[in-house]
Amino acid sequence: MTASLTIVTASAGDTRRVGHVIGEQAQPGDVYLLTGPLGAGKTCLTQGLAAGLGVTQRPRSPTFVLMTRYQGRLTLHHMDLYRVGDPMEAWDLGLEEYLNGTGVCAIEWADQAEEVFPENALWIDLAYSGPGLSPDDSDGSPTDETGKRLVTIQDAPQRFLPLIEELAAAFPGTGERV
Numbered sequence: 001m002t003a004s005l006t007i008v009t010a011s012a013g014d015t016r017r018v019g020h021v022i023g024e025q026a027q028p029g030d031v032y033l034l035t036g037p038l039g040a041g042k043t044c045l046t047q048g049l050a051a052g053l054g055v056t057q058r059p060r061s062p063t064f065v066l067m068t069r070y071q072g073r074l075t076l077h078h079m080d081l082y083r084v085g086d087p088m089e090a091w092d093l094g095l096e097e098y099l100n101g102t103g104v105c106a107i108e109w110a111d112q113a114e115e116v117f118p119e120n121a122l123w124i125d126l127a128y129s130g131p132g133l134s135p136d137d138s139d140g141s142p143t144d145e146t147g148k149r150l151v152t153i154q155d156a157p158q159r160f161l162p163l164i165e166e167l168a169a170a171f172p173g174t175g176e177r178v
Contacts, residue, residue, distance in 0.1 A: 002155040003164045007171045008129060009149045015041040015126070016048035018151050021170050023052020025163045028074055028102040033110035033117055036126035041149045042108040045126065049106055050076050061108070066093060075103035087113035122160050125152045 009015045022032065022045075032049065034042040043061045050059050053072035060068075061080055070076040077098045084090045090113035098105050099118060110117065129148040156164050 002157060003153075003161055004155060005153045005164050005167055007151045007167060009041070009151060011147050012041065012044050015044045015149055015151065016051070018167065018171070019045040019048020019050075020052040021048075021167055022163065023049040023072075023104075025166055026053060026074060026104045027159075028104070029100075031099055031105045031118060031121035032107070033114075033121050033123045034106060034108045034126065035111045035123065037128070040126040040128060041151070042126055045124065045151065046078055046106045046108070049104075050078070053104065067098075069103075075101075077101075077103050077105045079105065079107045081107060081109040081112040084109075084112050087115045089113075091116050120157045120159055122156055122163075123154055125154070126150070127152070 007018055009018060026049070034045065036042055043059065046059050050057070050070055050072065053070075053074055053076055055070040055072035055076055057070055059070060059076075059078050066081075066083070067077060067079045070078065079095075079098070081090055084093075095113075095116060099116075107117075110123070127150045129150045153160075153164065153167075
């Protein structure tokens with residue numbers, strides 16, 4: 001059994017709150033795979049996740065260093081695959097060690113290497129929402145002045161069903177459960 005949920009956030013703070021709920025519910029070995037265009041809120045969600053784990057530092061996008069580690073109640077491995085050109089290149093970076101470890105992985109631009117991730121990972125897509133976007137805005141440029149984002153979890157594995165329930169309760173009226 002899987003579940004899906006879409007949450008509309010109205011600000012960066014709301015997107016961080018979604019991440020915070022995820023971080024509070026995180027368990028050893030969890031893998032969160034983040035996708036979406038530039039500026040959609042992947043790092044913002046990770047900042048909330050880190051706070052939910054009790055990390056005192058504020059994560060920044062690790063685009064140029066590929067991976068940053070933060071210590072909270074669990075170790076957070078924050079990775080960014082934006083600059084990775086091939087799924088095997090991601091694997092060669094030692095991804096397996098982190099994916100099979102006891103920490104938590106938050107991986108931005110996970111769609112760059114989707115073939116290497118475990119089936120029990122949670123995919124989270126972030127996208128712009130609102131009147132500032134048109135269907136022709138396919139480059140994902142941040143033209144939405146409202147700051148609204150769609151945070152979508154599709155086909156969450158069984159392990160994450162309690163998280164889906166927790167998020168739906170924390171954001172009533174903004175999400176759709178399927």
